[in-house]
Amino acid sequence: MPRPLALAVPEGRARPAPPREALAVAILAALAALCPFLLGWISLAPNRLLSPRPVALPMQAGTGIAVACFLTGCLGMVLLSRRGRGLPWAELSAALAFAGLLGAIGLGAGAVLGEAPRMARAMPAAGFWLAVLLLALGAGSCAAGRGATPSRFLALAVVGGGLLLALGLLDGLSVVREGQARGEELRTALVGHLALAGGALGLALLVALPLGLLALRQPRLEMALMTLANGFQVVPSIALFGLLMAPLASLATTWPALRSWGIGGIGAAPATLGIAAYLLLPLASGLLAGLRVAPPALVDAARGQGMTPWQILLRLRLPLGLGVILGGLRLAAVQAVGLATLAALIGGGGLGRLVFQGIGQLAADLILLGVMPVVALSLLVDAGLAALQARLGAAGSPGR
Amino acid sequence: MRRPGLAGLGVNLAGFLLALWAAPRLPGLWRALFPEIARPVWESQGWFALLFEHLLLALGAAALATLIGLGAGIACTRGAGRRLRPVFDAAFALAQAIPPVAVIALALPLLGFGAAPTLLALVLYSALPVMRSTVTGLDAVPATVLDAARGLGMGSGRILARVELPLALPVIQAGLRVAVVLAIATTAVGAVAGAQCLGTPIVTGLANGNTAWVLQGAVFTAWLALIADQALRLGLAPPR
Numbered sequence: 001m002p003r004p005l006a007l008a009v010p011e012g013r014a015r016p017a018p019p020r021e022a023l024a025v026a027i028l029a030a031l032a033a034l035c036p037f038l039l040g041w042i043s044l045a046p047n048r049l050l051s052p053r054p055v056a057l058p059m060q061a062g063t064g065i066a067v068a069c070f071l072t073g074c075l076g077m078v079l080l081s082r083r084g085r086g087l088p089w090a091e092l093s094a095a096l097a098f099a100g101l102l103g104a105i106g107l108g109a110g111a112v113l114g115e116a117p118r119m120a121r122a123m124p125a126a127g128f129w130l131a132v133l134l135l136a137l138g139a140g141s142c143a144a145g146r147g148a149t150p151s152r153f154l155a156l157a158v159v160g161g162g163l164l165l166a167l168g169l170l171d172g173l174s175v176v177r178e179g180q181a182r183g184e185e186l187r188t189a190l191v192g193h194l195a196l197a198g199g200a201l202g203l204a205l206l207v208a209l210p211l212g213l214l215a216l217r218q219p220r221l222e223m224a225l226m227t228l229a230n231g232f233q234v235v236p237s238i239a240l241f242g243l244l245m246a247p248l249a250s251l252a253t254t255w256p257a258l259r260s261w262g263i264g265g266i267g268a269a270p271a272t273l274g275i276a277a278y279l280l281l282p283l284a285s286g287l288l289a290g291l292r293v294a295p296p297a298l299v300d301a302a303r304g305q306g307m308t309p310w311q312i313l314l315r316l317r318l319p320l321g322l323g324v325i326l327g328g329l330r331l332a333a334v335q336a337v338g339l340a341t342l343a344a345l346i347g348g349g350g351l352g353r354l355v356f357q358g359i360g361q362l363a364a365d366l367i368l369l370g371v372m373p374v375v376a377l378s379l380l381v382d383a384g385l386a387a388l389q390a391r392l393g394a395a396g397s398p399g400r
Numbered sequence: 401m402r403r404p405g406l407a408g409l410g411v412n413l414a415g416f417l418l419a420l421w422a423a424p425r426l427p428g429l430w431r432a433l434f435p436e437i438a439r440p441v442w443e444s445q446g447w448f449a450l451l452f453e454h455l456l457l458a459l460g461a462a463a464l465a466t467l468i469g470l471g472a473g474i475a476c477t478r479g480a481g482r483r484l485r486p487v488f489d490a491a492f493a494l495a496q497a498i499p500p501v502a503v504i505a506l507a508l509p510l511l512g513f514g515a516a517p518t519l520l521a522l523v524l525y526s527a528l529p530v531m532r533s534t535v536t537g538l539d540a541v542p543a544t545v546l547d548a549a550r551g552l553g554m555g556s557g558r559i560l561a562r563v564e565l566p567l568a569l570p571v572i573q574a575g576l577r578v579a580v581v582l583a584i585a586t587t588a589v590g591a592v593a594g595a596q597c598l599g600t601p602i603v604t605g606l607a608n609g610n611t612a613w614v615l616q617g618a619v620f621t622a623w624l625a626l627i628a629d630q631a632l633r634l635g636l637a638p639p640r
Contacts, residue, residue: 021486022483024483024484024487025486027487028487136494137490137491138490140486140489140490140494141486141487142486143490144485144489144490149493149497150490234581234625234629235585235621235625235626236584236585236586236588236589236599236621236622237589238588238589238599238602238603239602239618239619239621239622239625240622242614242618242621243618245611245614245618246433246434246614246615249611334496334497337499338501338502339499341501342589345603352501355502359505359508359592359593362509362513364509367505367506367508367509370505371502371506374502375498375502378498378499379498
C-alpha cells in the first residue's frame, strides 16, 4: 500500500527512520564518554589502608591511543545505531570503547605508579565503573530487539580484556597485582566454582528430567513437583544452606562412612545439594512448558499415524519445544553460577571464598578479584546459552 | 474460598511469633539437639528486634522500589519515554545475570558495613520486576478502550489514573509480590555485609562454627519468607 502523501517527510532525501533503540544508545554512549572525564579515570591510594583519591590520567602515546579508541567507540555507537542494520555493529563499537577504556586506565595506572611511592596502589575510579555500566547498558539496548543479551559485546569485551591482561598492559592495577599474588588460590577458586555450579546443574537435571517427563502425564505429580520447586525458591539461599548443615552433620556423625564420600555439615556436598534445589523450578517449568508447545491436535495426529509415545516425544515435542526448554536451562545455569558464590559460607569453596575473605578484611581488591569472575562467568553463560537458544530454538519451530 | 487461606496464614503467623518468643527460653531443647556446642542459645540480640530490622529493611526497600518501578514503568510506556525503553530492557537482562550477592559485595567498599549496601541491592533488584510488570500491564490495555476514554474527553492524566492503572493492576500486583518476596529473601544475604536481620545468627554462627545458631537463624529466615509468600498470595490474589 503506498504511503499517504501527507505523512511523507517534506525535506531532503528520504531516509529510513532511526530504529527505536537509537535515542537510548546515543544518550548512554554520550554519558559513558563523559563519565571518566568528569569523575576520574584512576585513583591512587598511598598504601593498602588509606582510601584512594582520583588522579589525573597521565597523557602519553599509549594512553592517548587508548582514550582515542574509547571515544571512537562511543561515537561509533551513536552513529551506527542510527540505522537498524547498524545495531550489531554499534554493539561491537561498544566493545571497542570498553577495550579502549580498560587500556587507558591500565596504562595510566602503570605510569602513575612509576612516580608514586612503592606501597602505592592504583585502581579504577568511579568514572571508569560508571562508564563500564553505561557501555554495557548501551550494548544491551542495541540488543533489546533480540532478548537484550548483548552476546557480541560480551564475547568481544572478554576477549579484549583478556588480551590486554595477557599483554601485561593492566599490570599496574591493584586488582591485577592481587590476582598475581594469589594466582594459585584464584585458580583453585575458579575450578571449585565451576565444579559447584556444574555439579549442581547436573544433579538438578538428574532429578528434573525424569520427574518432568513423568509429570507431563500425571497432573498430581506435576502439582507436587511444582509446589516443592516453588517452595525452595521462596526460602532464602543462605537459610537453605543453614538448614542443610545440621541434618547432614548429624548424618555424618551417625554413619562416619558417609564422611569419606564428602558428606558432612560443611563442604561442597551440602552446597551442591542446596544450589541444585533452586535449579529445580527453572528446569522443571521450562521442560514442562517446552514439551507442551506442540499443539494437542498435532500430537493427536501423530498418535493417529501410529507413532509411539517415545517417537512423539523425540520427533515432535522435543524439537518444537527446544527453545523454551533451553530458556529454562539458561535461567538455571545463570542461577547456579550466582548461587555457587554463597557456597563459600559453608566451606564449599569457589570464588565466594575470595569475596567473603575480602568482606572480612574490607579489602576492595580482594572482593573485586572474587566478584569479577563471577559476573563475567554468569554473563558469558547467559550469552552463550542465549545464542544457542536463538539458533536451535528458531531451527526447531516451524514457519520461522 | 478466602477464609480457610486466611485462617491458615493466621495459624502460621501465630506459630512463627510463638517460636520466636520461645527460642531463647528453651535452652534444654538446644542443649539436647547440639550437645557438643557450649552456648547453643542465640542471646546476642532479641529475635523480635532482628525480625523488626529485617522487615524494616525489606519493606522499606520494597516501597522505594515500587515508587521507582512504577514511575519508570509509566514513563517508558508513553510519549518520549517510549524511546528509552530499550535501556530498561537491557537493565533487566543485565540484573538477571548478576547475582545480588555480587552487588552487595561490590557496594561494600563504597558504602561501608551495615544496611546501606544491602538496601542498594534490594532496591535495584526489587524495582525491576515492578517496572517490568507495570510495562506489561499497561501495554496490555486494549487500544479501543483508550480510544473510548479519549472520546469521552478524558485527559491523559485521568486516562492513566482511571482507566490504564486499574486495568493493569492485576499484572502490577503480581510484580509487587515477586518484589516483596525477593526483598525479604535478599535481606537475609545482606547479613554477610553487616546488615542486622534474621540472617545475622546464620552468618555469626557460620563464622564461629556454631551450628545451633545457624539452624535457628535459618529456620526463622525461611519461615518468614514462606509466611510472606503465603500472605501475598492471599492479599494479592488475581481476580478470577
